[in-house]
Amino acid sequence: MDTLNQLAHGFSVAFTPTNLLWCLLGTTLGTAIGVLPGLGPALTIALLLPITYQVAPEASFILFAGIYYGAMYGGSTTSILLNTPGESATIVTALEGNKMARSGRGGAALATSAIGSFVAGTIGTAGVAFLAPVVVGFALAFGPAEYFSLMVLAFIMVSAVLGSSSVRGLTSLFIGFFIGMIGVDLQTGQPRFTFGMSELLDGVDVIIAAVGLFAVGETLYVASRRYAGKDEIVPLKGSLYMTAAEWGRSWKAWIRGALIGFPIGSMPAGGAEIPTFLSYAIEKKLSKHKEEFGTTGAIEGVAGPEAANNASAAGVLVPMLTLGLPTSATAAIMLSAFQSYGINPGPLLLTTQSSLVWGLIASLFIANVILVILNLPLIGLWVRLLKIPAPQLYAGILVFATVGTYGISQSPIDLVILYLLGGVGFLMRRFDFPTAPVIIGMILGPMAETQFRRAMTISNGDWSVFYTHPLSLTLLSLAVIGLLAPRIYSSIERRRVRGPEHVPGDA
């Protein structure tokens, strides 16, 4: 019962008045940016990274974690009332949730998604607390070769297996590698990819990359798409309280969603798309009210995927805290916050920084309680945020984007890089390249390179370390299977079906 003791210690860290205030601030801010289209947790945490120079690590991670969880809650409100999923994780919520809102049951949809997020978030956070020490036990056996192979597996999973196209996903990842390598090579002191500019010797700051891709790129994209259809806010009707029948239909879906979401989230693959779609498919199959799916909106179709989404968000913290392996853009930016404190996330984190880790986990439990209060009784407040007109919203986002970037070193060169990356982000958004792998590649790429060179130095330049170590070989084989299996499967499928029919999910 060591975990429970550690957790009790974590609560003593999280329950200090200042840390509770950071948690409240984070959850409130997180909900707000989750509700607002065009702003996400990755962008917000990136803009707030300078806070790591000001406050203790506990405080900033409690703030960031609050933002991370809050954005999940806020995002579902937008999906239900506006039918514009802010993130890919809430696409499924919009399917049934918006239909429910249109048929006058928006209140029940919001309630089941908030309470379901609470239930699944709590299960997921408990999962982090109990699974993290177990994973650490395994990870201590990892050498540089195993770490490198694990990162290769994560790269393949994040960019090639999840998402709509492996070629475009990998392209994003490699662009991220390139951006991550700009600057002085830490092992030899050689400048790389600086194009002769001294400003690039320090590398491209992750703040600039995240803000360029997510804020500038997104604003340019939305501006260019003004001719596309506009979504109307569905006015909130009906009480926020669910009927007994709705509770009965929701609770099993929450539990199922959480049990699907957490394991998938905690694998070194991450991603909320697969668990949410999987939960949706299962709920649709098990429901006694199939006629409501896609017509008036079925409450199970909101409850399950919302729970899966929040549980997988919690799961993503397991590889990040135990292996230093971020599998989402937000986790990658949180990892760079660790680096900014000089802390290396990895198997030793739980012992060397135990009050930080357990304080963070405890604060996530508290964040869930705060969030369910913020998002049910105070829902009217957040709905009002949706009424901010698009011109002022996006103009405001750009103001914050420039202050965050210009503040790094007061150099107009940073703004030029920001705009260039914004242009790249626009093209990627326009031509359906995922942007998250860029951030992951940029943060994780240099770490993979370090492990690779360490492994090669130990083996005296012998490449065979990567396939003679059994664990490393297993991880690399899994990566190859992940890359090739869907292709082989779909070509067999196509031969059997012989039609122009699309493979399900091939958007």
Added chain:
Amino acid sequence: MSTSDEQAAAPRPALPELLIGIGLLACAGAVLWQTLAIPVSPLYSKVGPTVFPYMTAVGLAVLAVLLVIAAVRGGWQPDDEKDTPSDWKSMGFVIAGLIANLALIKPLGFTAASVIMFVLVCYGFGSKKPLRDALIGIIPALAAYFGFAKALGVNIGAGFIENQLNSAIAIITNWFGA
């Protein structure tokens, strides 16, 4: 899920996607050129600073070729995305706002440059009341400036407006402090 990129019913080569593929190929070339420019000390010849850059260059080149092939086979964009025309005028105003901000942030300070960008971006997004937008824009600009300068301790270029406000704040705090 990850499957093929080719669409069954669109055999015509897609020009925009083709340009993206060729552009990426050029990027791969640039990465290779810059990698060749990295001086390598013989001490590190086994796993020097160029191994990963070479891998990245090769990876990008292979992916670029795959994208070009996909583009020649009709591209990967869904039809409704192709059918929506781009609003160049709207984008133009947003870009003008960004460039104005870049040009004016040194001479005018952060707040003034931000308000000008705010107005241009709002206009690009279809707002037809520039004066009102300028008044609204002061709020996020000042919130961002003071939020970052005071709370996060980030030093942002101060111009006329910030200096006036800073001295006003100093006067008020002195007043209450005395």
